[in-house]
Each structure stands twice: as structure tokens, then as C-alpha cells.
Amino acid sequence: MVNNPIRVTSLAGEFIRSVVKPGDIAVDATAGTGQDTLMLAECTGSIGTVYAFDIQEDALEKIQEKLKIKGMESWVSLIRQGHQNMKEVLESKGVKSNTVKAIVFNLGYLPGGDHSVVTSSATTLKALEDALKLLAPQGMITVCLYPGHSVGQQEAEDVLTWCEALEKPFVAHHFRTLNRKSPPTLVIIQRMR
């Protein structure tokens, strides 16, 4: 980390590792290449559960292979559904409100994938509303924002405006590199009680 600029995804991971412990329930809202899914699975261990959402079947198939190699299949559930349906999908699997320790969003499109498959404001804000209801006391939501492209810029503005209106017990933070044009930024939402 010291010889390269700090990446928002790495920074999010540092916070998440400090919060998610063995036995916890965690959600990857944008599974993509599975990097965050695997990180969450390491944190929860086999006595916890990870639910990972993505709308791209081929992305989920590749993650399934990675899970198999690491022997993590039994505690990670891959869900081909939009994260805007997160609450009803998780409830159908027995996950109750106020029980999820961390929910990770890495917005935008999959690098090296189909750039037309991209997250956007309406579905992201619905997913964040669901995430607040699912989040456990002392839990955390991380959101990596990519305002460098037009859809991402609007989405980032909308997410930040939504965060500014959050009330107790939530606290919202925004981490941003100062001397780059439209850098990726990180939002962290804590639930205090």
C-alpha cells in the first residue's frame, strides 16, 4: 500500500476486516470478480455466511470456481439477482432485519467486462435502503463510488445526497483523494446501536 496510491477498494477492505468476525452474516452487493466475496468469506469463516449478488451469470460462474478452489462453497451463497431485491431475497433465505454485519458495494461496471452493465442511482438507492434495514448494530456498509464516467457521476452525487440525510443511529463518512480529477471515492456508513 505504501508505494502505490491508496485504493478505495483496499481501504474499504481494511474497515470491513475490522468489523466482520467469524460467525457473522455479510453481503457482497456487487460480486463482480469475487474479490470482496472471498474477503468476506475469509472474515466470516465457515461458521458464518456470505451472500453475494450480481446480475451477470458468467461473473457468478467464475466466482463459483474460485470458491471451489478455496473450499469456501459451503458458506457462500451466490445470487443472480439485482441488489435492489436484496431484502426480499435474503428474507426468503431466513435472514432477518438487523442481523447483517457488513454490506459491501463496489459500484460501476466490471473492469474488463461489459461496460453497459453498470449500477445506477435508482437501483443503488433502493439497495442502500434495504441495506440499512438489514444491518446489525455495530455493523457497516461500504460503498465505492466511481464518478469518472457520466452514469457514475450522477450515481455518486445521488448516493452522497442520500447519505447526508441519514439520521441516528447511522453515521456516514466520505473518503476522497484531494489532488486527482474525479477520483473513485469511498462512503462508509456505520450503525452505532
Ligand SMILES: C[S@@+](CC[C@H](N)C(=O)[O-])C[C@H]1O[C@@H](n2cnc3c(N)ncnc32)[C@H](O)[C@@H]1O
Ligand atoms: C465494479 S463491479 C464489482 C467489482 C467486484 N466487487 C470485485 O471485487 O471484482 C460492479 C458489479 O456490479 C454488478 N451489477 C450491476 N448492476 C447490479 C445490480 N443491480 N445488482 C447487483 N449487481 C449489479 C455488475 O454486473 C458488476 O459485476
